[in-house]
Amino acid sequence: MFPAPDPICAPATPLLPSAVAVVRVSGPRLGTVFAPLLRLPEPRQAALRLLRWEGFREKALVLFFPAPASYTGEDLMEFQLHGNPLLVRRFLAHLGTLGIRLAEPGEFTRRALLNGKQGLLEAEALRDLVAAETDTQIRLAQARAGAEPPWIAEARRLLAPWLARAEAAVDYGEEEGIYLNPEELAHELEPLRQRFHVEQIRVRAARHLRDGLRLALVGRPNAGKSTLFNALAEEDRAIVTDVPGTTRDVLEVRCEWRGLPLRLSDTAGLRDTEDPVERLGVARVGPVLEEADLVLHLWPAGDPEPDPTLLRTLAPFAGKVLEVRTFSDRAAAPGVTVAAPLGELDALEGALKERLLGGLDADACLGALATDRQTALLDALAAQVDLLLALEPGGPPELPASLLQGAWGLLARLTGEDRAESTLDHLFSGFCLGK
Incomplete structure (x- = not known):
């Protein structure tokens, strides 16, 4: 055990108007620390307490988890208050007068790690769980949050x-x-x-899967980029017309498609153009290609060969370009083919899993x-x-x-058995205060 020299507190819920707000406190000898404010409830039993401080009166549901059987391994208390942000701030300020300082980001979990309540791998999985944006990312984080591999x-x-x-x-x-x-x-x-x-x-x-697959959709005007973009996003985010050059800026969306967390970028059609607005859109394609994990070169199945301008643009990124033949319902073509308006995307799903996941699926x-x-x-x-x-x-x-x-x-x-302080500082800086 590594008892902390001072108790800490933090809101465990966002400081926004809500029905209930939760404030957490952790540290040694909380019974003595809180003696001027309230009588501690029985361990792990919720009790209603009337809190009085500096003219305020608040009925709060209070929980007490004595050390070492708590999240942090120290005495731990949770207060469920009415969810008024100003009220919560006033309560936190009063805790400061009792010698309870505001926690640093991730300090609750850091103390849990130092007190042997969880390992470093579990702490990292917890951070990923809090940050997860898709079902797949939640499942991945939960699978890592248990025992060591x-x-x-x-x-x-x-x-x-x-x-x-x-x-x-x-x-x-x-x-x-x-x-x-x-x-x-x-x-x-x-x-x-x-x-x-x-x-x-x-x-x-x-x-x-944790970070999201960064896919850039590129091709000549009217190559089916926006149609595929909408099909993968499963919503109409990009305007689709028969007029070349409709997309003039980079459109981005985060989504989950067939179990794959995607970060999609739809780009302007690549071609030589005199339109100043369209040229600005074309100029923005390069940085998108730099950041992408995979570049989908969309090439209509009916085209005998790709546009030379497009090939010159893609040449520096040849190692991460996947050719996708679009409009396969209109003409036959070799390789990975799609017919986005008809939902025929199985070949693309297989190619993505092979190129980016090594042929694995999320469960693996x-x-x-x-x-x-x-x-x-x-x-x-x-x-x-x-x-x-x-x-x-x-x-x-x-x-x-x-x-x-x-x-x-x-x-x-x-x-985490060999702990470096710089590693811990970097890890816990990504947590919220109440964790």
Whole structure:
């Protein structure tokens, strides 16, 4: 336990007019702290209390969770007040006179982490759950909010004996005849190496689902961009006409389509034009292509070849361009074809999952790591084990020992056992005050 030196408070609900507002308080010895204001209710039993302070009278429903059986591991109280923002602010100000300061962003969860009530991976999943905008993102965050992924425990189990042997070989190898056999080590750790690479595929798919797939729709005028944009968004957001150049700006929408969180950008038709407004729209396409995870090059099935101007624009982004043949109900074409007005989009769904999710679907990503921090550590861990298994026989024991120690340390950083203050500061800055 790491008891905090001072109690903290924060609104756990937005400061907006509402029926009920919730204020949370956490810290040591709250019974003594709140003695001037109220009598604490029985643990985990809601009780109505009349609060009086500085001329105010407020009936509040109060809950008390004594340490260590609370969210933070400290004494924790929740006050359910009438949802008047001014009233809540006045109550928070009065708590300040009792020595209860306003919490920093994420400080409740930070204390829960430091007091062993939850792990770093669970805290990161909680942040993603609060920020989720689609059903798929909620499910992904909830799947990560429980126990650690089982492969982490398996990695520890496989690495621990080899780490001990490597350190013994360094310290007592010549005296005691302790040596490492790289072939035996490679045989036993090969399943772990394969598992790390599987998790790398899953984590990249999970990151796309967590952040939303950024898709840019580009093509010549009247290539079917806005029609497909509306079909994916499942609402009429873009104007669709037979007049070339209808779309003159970048239209953006966030949506969930067939379980895929999408961040769609509909762009102006790419062509040489003298219209000054249309030229402004065309000029805005470049930055959209830079930021996109995937560029959908929409090419009508009836066109014998794509527009040369368009190909020149797309050339720098060739690695992330997916050709999609539109109006497939009017003409046959090879590759990925769609007929957006008819809802014929199965081929596009399959192509998106293959290009961005590695052929996985959302269910296959449940429980996978997903944040930038987790991805970087997993990549470093996989690289460390790759180097370890590539060692040749006859080398000094210090080298495998160093690699094994590095892998063990990366696991500790991943789970939060090796805590860096800068990492925690970055993580909890993204939380609201009441978390």
